[in-house]
């Protein structure tokens with residue numbers, strides 16, 4: 044996913060989070076406001092409720108007090124009547140029979156004028172009825188046995204009112220108000236009793252005005268119903284006991300006043316009651332107010348408040364909902380904008396991705412092409428219009444078979460993906476390799492919707508890989524395997540040989556004197572020779588053989604699995620090797636001329652398990668070395684004795700490096716004479732005094748010095764030693780005319796530092812340079828002729844002379860030689876020594892002498908061993924000689940002795 048798409052997603056997530064937070068805050072705020080409002084309203088209602096109850100309590104308390112006072116008044120009137128009667132009885136003693144009539148009338152009057160009194164009776168000290176207001180009483184009536192009477196009789200009570208009592212005579216309830224009276228002597232004389240009808244209270248209560256829901260009732264101290272307004276139903280009559288647990292509990296507590304909430308036992312309505320004891324009388328005034336009625340206004344207000352709350356809550360909810368909807372809408376809008384933004388960004392990315400360097404092809408599930416990008420068109424050469432609607436089979440190259448495609452699609456169906464290399468065909472028919480990726484695309488529901496193929500043209504990469512492979516493993520000049528590939532093949536071959544118990548062979552082929560071809564004919568010709576040789580050998584060998592060029596003119600052949608028999612393999616390989624030699628020996632036509640080359644072949648048979656690749660390489664190297672040492676143009680099989688020779692060679696090289704440091708070098712000087720036998724000069728010849736080997740010939744080590752560039756240091760030492768010798772001889776009159784010829788290797792001469800080194804020697808030794816002769820060979824002028832000539836001219840300017848050594852053995856152009864600042868030609872000893880035996884050699888020597896004369900050069904013959912040779916040379920006008928005939932190379936002291944004598 045791109046950075047843009049990621050940012051958009053982050054924004055959407057952030058916006059969603061913010062929206063949810065806002066939503067939560069709004070809802071929480073609304074609920075909080077609702078709660079606060081409800082708490083406020085609740086508090087208001089409870090406060091009003093409390094006030095209503097308090098007001099009602101005050102009201103019913105006041106009412107109860109009124110009832111209380113009124114009830115007390117009723118009993119006070121009865122008490123007044125009884126008091127007056129007892130006073131009368133006490134004053135007049137009216138209890139005897141003569142006063143009975145008068146008494147009877149008083150009682151009647153009292154009963155008549157005091158409506159609350161139903162009857163008044165007088166009881167004597169014995170409890171017998173003395174008189175009654177109605178006169179209807181039974182004369183046998185006696186209350187002596189009652190507690191009511193005994194309380195008076197025994198003086199415990201002066202005046203007393205009973206709770207409701209059921210009259211046995213008429214089965215009605217009455218209240219009895221009694222008062223004790225005494226005789227004139229102060230003795231207990233009896234009791235006057237007024238019988239009060241409870242109905243009196245009911246009638247009075249009826250006169251009272253009560254509020255709606257209010258009730259006023261009187262009950263006796265035993266909680267028996269006396270009177271009530273509003274009048275209860277008939278079922279609740281006077282004397283009915285109201286025995287609710289709450290009232291009983293209050294009675295036992297003995298409190299004078301009490302408020303309580305409970306369901307009225309009379310009408311079942313819940314009331315708030317105020318209960319008061321009516322003075323000391325056995326009566327309770329109970330004023331109640333119907334809570335339902337009482338709280339109707341409060342309920343209305345509560346209802347209104349609740350309605351208001353509900354309305355506010357609903358309005359608030361509506362507002363909140365509206366706000367949330369707006370928030371949601373805004374959020375959705377933003378989300379949609381962001382989604383659209385994201386979709387746009389993704390579309391841009393998809394469009395950008397589609398226009399990639401990769402070719403993209405999209406098909407439907409049936410493989411019908413729906414879309415391709417520009418890269419795809421560019422790679423295949425088809426326009427989109429030519430592709431869309433077709434099947435990708437149109438690009439098939441035919442290089443992959445049906446099984447390949449079956450496997451490919453099986454994998455796509457199984458895993459959803461396939462990738463690999465495939466060859467397809469462009470519109471122009473060209474086949475090309477591509478790296479193809481096929482992906483199945485599924486919908487969210489898991490239905491296959493498309494296939495998307497991406498491809499990159501890898502033809503350039505493959506070509507580059509091929510080129511890299513070619514460069515890495517093949518020789519650029521000949522196209523043969525290079526050393527690296529050859530080593531690899533050898534490793535593989537060796538394992539195979541060992542596994543199958545078969546023999547193989549390794550051949551190293553070296554073109555003889557190839558350096559000379561290079562040096563004389565130039566590198567281009569050398570290259571042509573190498574290519575020709577490679578082609579011919581390749582044609583001759585079988586496909587299973589590996590032919591490689593390991594470097595310069597070194598070729599190698601690996602022959603695998605020849606035979607299980609060692610000897611058989613050797614014979615077969617020998618035949619192959621001879622054929623190779625014969626092939627090499629055929630003339631090679633170059634641009635202007637045709638040349639012949641020969642080769643040397645070293646062979647080793649690979650048969651044993653005990654050797655590895657390096658061992659066999661070493662063996663074949665030694666065999667080749669031996670083949671060359673044997674005189675070239677031949678072959679040589681490796682045998683273990685070669686190893687010792689090679690070791691010796693290695694040791695020699697190591698010793699050579701030590702020689703300089705250990706001052707094992709010494710210069711010998713071989714005389715050069717004129718036709719009188721007078722020594723005119725000497726050739727300085729290097730000798731190596733090895734502590735173990737003794738005197739080692741330069742022929743054995745000069746090539747080694749040249750091969751590892753030690754020649755520059757050793758050559759400088761030689762020149763310096765010879766120059767010191769010249770400087771010393773210059774001091775001697777009989778030696779001062781001697782020349783010293785110093786051999787300069789072509790490698791030494793070509794070295795960039797050569798002139799500087801020589802100048803250094805001259806400066807150090809202060810040698811007489813006109814006595815110094817530098818011997819160079821023809822090979823020096825094959826390559827970089829001008830450089831060699833320039834150096835010679837520079838030295839010539841210093842007085843140094845030049846002698847051309849080994850003349851006749853090389854390929855020098857005589858015309859060029861004429862341009863060189865030479866002073867002398869030195870006829871090679873190989874011609875001189877055969878001058879009498881070989882007419883050809885004689886002819887060469889003769890022509891050399893003539894040539895030298897024509898070029899105005901001195902001529903000297905080397906290798907003169909016999910007087911006959913000297914005579915022939917003299918006869919042919921050669922007047923300078925060097926050879927064993929005149930003296931072998933000896934020390935400088937020996938030369939001095941030869942000239943000066945002892």
Ligand SMILES: Nc1nc2c(ncn2[C@@H]2O[C@H](COP(=O)(O)O[C@H]3[C@@H](O)[C@H](n4cnc5c(=O)[nH]c(N)nc54)O[C@@H]3COP(=O)(O)O)[C@@H](O)[C@H]2O)c(=O)[nH]1
Pocket residue numbers: 713726727728729740741742745761786787788848849872905906907908925926927928932
């Ligand atoms: N670059 C240098 N090359 C050097 C130097 N010293 C010697 N050499 C070259 O080594 C080759 C072998 O030299 P050497 O073994 O010293 O042989 C020389 C003579 O001893 C030998 N010679 C001379 N006269 C005769 C003879 O009558 N018969 C015969 N069989 N051999 C004889 O010839 C060698 C001299 O040859 P040349 O140099 O071509 O004049 C040899 O190629 C030396 O050049 C050195 O310091 N540097």
